[in-house]
Amino acid sequence: MTARSESAAPNRIDLPHLLAGLAWLAGLWFAMLRLPLLNVAANRLVPGHPVVGADALGWTGAAIAAASLAGLVLTMIRDGRRFALVAAAGFTVALLILAEGLGSGAARNLAGAAPAARASLGAGSWLALALLGGGLGFAVRRSRVRWLGLAVGLGLGLGLAALAHAGRLDALSLAVEYAARHEAVQAAIREHLVLAGSALAIAIAGAVPLSLWRRGQGLVAMLVGGIQVVPAVALLGALVALTAGLLRAVPALRETGLSALGAAPAVAGIAAYLLLPLWRGIGLAMRSPDAAAIEAAEAVGLTRRQILLGIRLPLGAPILVGALRVAAVQGLGLATLGALVGAGGLGRIVFDGMAQFAPDLILLGAVPVVALSLGAEIGLSRLEAAARRRWHP
Amino acid sequence: MASMTRFPRLNPARHPAPGFAAMGLVLAAISHPAVATAIVSGLGEPVRRPLAVARLLDLGLRHILLAGTGLGLVAILGIGLGILVTRPAGVPWRPVVDALAAGAQAVPPVVVVALALPVLGFGGPPTLLALVAYGIMPVLRGTVGGIEGVAPDVREAGRAIGLTRTQILTRIELPLAAPAIVETLRTALVLAVATAAVGALAGAATLGSPIVAGLQNQNTVPMLQGAAATAALAFLADALLLALTGRWRASTRP
Structure with missing residues (x-):
């Protein structure tokens, strides 16, 4: 309730909000460039070796960075409904690109390996997913559009289902285990x-x-x-x-x-x-x-x-x-x-x-x-x- | 007729501490090998290998150490973060904290233990992580609620007589929020004892261990002993905290 009334007020960036935004960006940067995004192992039980940054995501890393930066800037500078809607769309797209990037990154890293080899999501992936999800939640809240949360949830679900159906996520070990x-x-x-x-x-x-x-x-x-x-x-x-x-x-x-x-x-x-x-x-x-x-x-x-x-x-x-x-x-x-x-x-x-x-x-x-x-x-x-x-x- | 339609209010004067302490003592007695064996054989179950008193005490001590460490971390982190997000600089973090609080409740302790297992290995560490992850949010929420519940006039009065921000926090906000914080620490204590028992699934040696082992090899006596001892610990610890805070409240009230 406090958050709601707070977020209604400022149309300018105050220092605490700027710091929070920078911390968010630093976290995302750390997750995508420094933490292991994927772990590639010879089979499902042994610990694997970490795959970091561009080796895992390829060019999609830049796209995610751009979409999430745009989303962040839009949620921060203006409190308008339109800005929040565009920001929410930006975060949703960033999440879907991340999922696709991880899926194809896993496939690339497993190419030529034995069938038992697995590529599982690493700490960096989980942190990046959590941060992007948090940003999305923040944008949805700021928009104060009642149906937006539901729409975004449906959009994300459909997007992921489409990716899974097209086989883009099949190489991830979770998908292998589920299959x-x-x-x-x-x-x-x-x-x-x-x-x-x-x-x-x-x-x-x-x-x-x-x-x-x-x-x-x-x-x-x-x-x-x-x-x-x-x-x-x-x-x-x-x-x-x-x-x-x-x-x-x-x-x-x-x-x-x-x-x-x-x-x-x-x-x-x-x-x-x-x-x-x-x-x-x-x-x-x-x-x-x-x-x-x-x-x-x-x-x-x-x-x-x-x-x-x-x-x-x-x-x-x-x-x-x-x-x-x-x-x-x-x-x-x-x-x-x-x-x-x-x-x-x-x-x-x-x-x-x-x-x-x-x-x-x-x-x-x-x-x-x-x-x-x-x-x-x-x-x-x-x-x-x-x-x-x-x-x- | 009119009185029939009234629903009674709860009587807040009723103090559960003596009842909980008595319950704890009864359960502790049940966990004794002789008593547990008598109960199980009285029901006609075959009696195999009851847990010796020394082993039970050893497990109990480890349980207390694990739960106590977790509770200490929970209190420091929960109250500390609660103070931080109620400062002006912490305002943007409020939605983050609210979202995490809702999210943390959706992940049961056993799932936290399970998810931490591949990262932290068997034993105490994943249990401690689950303890902190699950206990921190109620304490944080209670601290925030307690501090926000302080009437603005009181804070304003403090400012008017020239108190600094730190003094307002330590002399006005925290003392007034103390009952709410202590109440959430009670919740955290009960959660800590329960989560330490769940930790037995990840291989931590606690009073949950004989329950898990007993369930796996169908050995009823240690199962009953472990269950009674864990419950006894929870009741006794809760009664102790209730008694301490009751005494402390009585001494601080003018």
């Missing part, structure tokens, strides 16, 4: 969503009665707050140990499909952590209309049901969506640990990669986790903002 395991990755994404989704559903079903039990709120606060203190690895371990014991004590339970290792302890464990944000959100939402509004509604004879549906829920809707956002992001992250107790999901790919010490395999699991979490965060915060606009104009 070899795309079915496993897609199955893992589905499992991950089912794990997080069912945990969220169970947590909602649990949080509602906990919020309605008025006398026990002190106890509930201790309970759901206490669960947060328990480390997730410990809770999952304890749940597996207890489920194993329970199955041993009551063998009939086995016939219901319950097993000590698998989805059941993972879903129960994840759901337990999601109780706190949901319970707190429901409580805050129900208390959000002031007492006078409720009394006025009672005075005109509205029933409790009407007050709930007509006043409490609409007024609390943004808070409820906010709680759902926090819980969904947490659930998607925690579901990664589900693989620890044999529940599958993207965590399995991450843990396989850790066991083999294969960075690309780790990335193959980690990138979708981060993408899903960010997607949930961005999507639900947009819904939250929409609910706020709708009911709190």
